[in-house]
Amino acid sequence: MFCFQCQETAKNTGCTVKGVCGKPEETANLQDLLIYALRGIAVYGEKAKELGIHDKETGLFVAQGLFTTITNANWDNDRFVALIKEAFKQRDALKEKFLVAYKEKNGKDFDEKLHDSAIWFSDNADEFNEKAKSVGVLSTENEDVRSLRELLIIGLKGVAAYADHAALLGFEKEAIYDFIMEALASTTKDLSVDDMVALVMKAGEVSVNTMALLDQANTTAYGNPEITEVNIGVGKNPGILISGHDLKDMEELLEQTKGTGVDVYTHGEMLPANYYPAFKKYDHFFGNYGNAWYHQNKEFESFNGPILMTTNCIIPIKKNNTYQDRIFTTGMTGYPGVKHISDRLDGGSKDFSGIIEKAKTCNTPTEIETGKIVGGFAHNQVIALADKVVDAVKSGAIKRFVVMAGCDGRQKSRSYYTEVAEKLPRDTVILTAGCAKYRYNKLDLGDIGGIPRVLDAGQCNDSYSLVVIALKLKEVFELDNINDLPISYDIAWYEQKAVAVLLALLFLGVKGIRLGPTLPAFLSPNVVKVLVDKFDIKPIGTVETDIEAMMAGK
Numbered sequence: 001m002f003c004f005q006c007q008e009t010a011k012n013t014g015c016t017v018k019g020v021c022g023k024p025e026e027t028a029n030l031q032d033l034l035i036y037a038l039r040g041i042a043v044y045g046e047k048a049k050e051l052g053i054h055d056k057e058t059g060l061f062v063a064q065g066l067f068t069t070i071t072n073a074n075w076d077n078d079r080f081v082a083l084i085k086e087a088f089k090q091r092d093a094l095k096e097k098f099l100v101a102y103k104e105k106n107g108k109d110f111d112e113k114l115h116d117s118a119i120w121f122s123d124n125a126d127e128f129n130e131k132a133k134s135v136g137v138l139s140t141e142n143e144d145v146r147s148l149r150e151l152l153i154i155g156l157k158g159v160a161a162y163a164d165h166a167a168l169l170g171f172e173k174e175a176i177y178d179f180i181m182e183a184l185a186s187t188t189k190d191l192s193v194d195d196m197v198a199l200v201m202k203a204g205e206v207s208v209n210t211m212a213l214l215d216q217a218n219t220t221a222y223g224n225p226e227i228t229e230v231n232i233g234v235g236k237n238p239g240i241l242i243s244g245h246d247l248k249d250m251e252e253l254l255e256q257t258k259g260t261g262v263d264v265y266t267h268g269e270m271l272p273a274n275y276y277p278a279f280k281k282y283d284h285f286f287g288n289y290g291n292a293w294y295h296q297n298k299e300f301e302s303f304n305g306p307i308l309m310t311t312n313c314i315i316p317i318k319k320n321n322t323y324q325d326r327i328f329t330t331g332m333t334g335y336p337g338v339k340h341i342s343d344r345l346d347g348g349s350k351d352f353s354g355i356i357e358k359a360k361t362c363n364t365p366t367e368i369e370t371g372k373i374v375g376g377f378a379h380n381q382v383i384a385l386a387d388k389v390v391d392a393v394k395s396g397a398i399k400r401f402v403v404m405a406g407c408d409g410r411q412k413s414r415s416y417y418t419e420v421a422e423k424l425p426r427d428t429v430i431l432t433a434g435c436a437k438y439r440y441n442k443l444d445l446g447d448i449g450g451i452p453r454v455l456d457a458g459q460c461n462d463s464y465s466l467v468v469i470a471l472k473l474k475e476v477f478e479l480d481n482i483n484d485l486p487i488s489y490d491i492a493w494y495e496q497k498a499v500a501v502l503l504a505l506l507f508l509g510v511k512g513i514r515l516g517p518t519l520p521a522f523l524s525p526n527v528v529k530v531l532v533d534k535f536d537i538k539p540i541g542t543v544e545t546d547i548e549a550m551m552a553g554k
């Protein structure tokens with residue numbers, strides 16, 4: 001195996017024996033083969049598009065396939081085998097449509113030689129492992145080509161996850177699926193470096209559009225997030241803990257638990273569900289329990305009740321645990337030996353009755369902390385406060401905004417972000433989104449004239465809100481360039497959705513981003529050089545030097 005898609009990859013080079021995340025070699029190989037099969041679909045997808053065929057169903061399937069390979073999303077080898085087999089079926093169906101349309105247009109059969117990913121087939125799972133060994137990341141020998149291809153595919157995985165969430169709420173855009181096809185198909189061709197860089201930039205544009213679509217989907221369905229105090233203690237009823245990003249699952253779980261005597265708590269990236277008006281009407285929506293994803297081995301123990309994982313991040317369950325029989329997966333996530341809640345059928349709802357019945361037999365959650373945290377500062381809410389914010393900037397009460405969006409993770413060096421939050425001057429405001437916030441959202445950092453010093457916009461996809469806020473400030477201050485705003489970017493990354501967010505920021509022309517705790521291993525020295533020259537991206541340094549530089553606008 002060889003995998004270097006996340007921040008904690010071995011020696012910041014690549015996992016080769018087993019993932020630092022725990023991913024076994026066989027799972028890594030199956031994921032490689034799934035990506036290869038999706039590239040094969042994309043070869044036909046791109047060609048079909050040229051003939052005016054846009055197949056939404058296949059587009060969504062490719063997006064979901066990419067999504068399953070995100071770090072800590074799915075560990076179930078059987079699921080990957082099934083997805084690979086389904087990918088071959090989808091490829092054949094699209095091929096048929098293309099061949100017919102081609103013949104109609106050209107009056108002859110299509111006879112071009114295609115890339116192996118569009119041809120290779122087996123329905124024998126034993127052969128999958130063997131084939132996987134020759135189609136993974138290292139099959140691209142040139143280090144820079146490999147780096148650009150993987151940067152594109154890794155960014156696409158984030159885009160795909162966001163596209164899937166939007167699709168579940170009924171919001172889809174052909175252009176997003178078309179680009180996923182174009183980008184995946186590009187990795188089967190010998191392109192110039194300039195063309196590959198252009199595709200990476202286009203991925204940034206598509207990432208902005210996809211996050212905007214998801215924002216539209218979420219706010220249309222559940223209203224605009226609003227300032228909210230979230231209880232982080234526990235109640236007296238048994239509870240269900242819901243984690244991940246899927247708000248549709250959240251809605252259906254709240255609806256089905258109504259009047260059952262079971263409370264609902266969020267965990268990890270689901271915390272921002274507390275900010276949506278549509279969910280506030282449920283009295284049994286108690287609050288948030290615990291912290292970022294990597295604390296789950298401990299926090300799922302003490303929660304005592306069932307846990308529903310709607311997306312990443314689910315991490316390996318330790319041998320000595322008490323929660324394997326009360327954790328459930330759904331959607332694109334999965335774990336061997338863990339019960340999976342099936343997808344909705346024909347516009348119906350998922351059936352969470354098994355989880356609810358289980359909850360009734362469980363003890364109430366053990367209290368691990370008490371108090372409240374404040375969030376809900378997505379674009380609509382911040383823009384409603386725009387006058388106050390602008391006055392505070394004009395009067396000098398707010399000197400600088402520091403965007404510390406992104407991910408949390410288990411590496412010790414991430415204490416950097418807590419320290420930056422603690423040591424930033426009191427006239428700065430931290431804008432955040434994603435699970436990075438858990439590094440500082442429970443500190444008492446105070447407020448500036450009633451504006452909290454940590455403004456949490458929501459999940460990592462809500463980084464889009466931070467972009468909208470920045471563009472609004474640019475307009476209010478009548479600036480030509482987003483980089484003239486008093487905003488610094490000190491981004492933490494862990495997995496592939498954060499890469500999609502990063503590409504979005506680059507596409508919008510944001511310069512001088514600090515990225516940590518380490519630069520991605522999939523960036524070759526030459527690709528890093530391009531990013532440094534073009535965008536002044538830099539690794540994080542020490543807390544003190546970075547704060548000093550950011551306050552000086554560097």
Ligand code: SF4
Pocket residue numbers: 003004005006007008009010014015018019020021022023028071072
């Ligand atoms: S996802 Fe990250 S930790 Fe897991 S195998 Fe890949 S690079 Fe390694």
Ligand code: SF4
Pocket residue numbers: 269312313406407408433434435436459460461493494495496497498
């Ligand atoms: S914030 Fe980062 S680690 Fe957390 S779910 Fe989003 S991408 Fe993953």
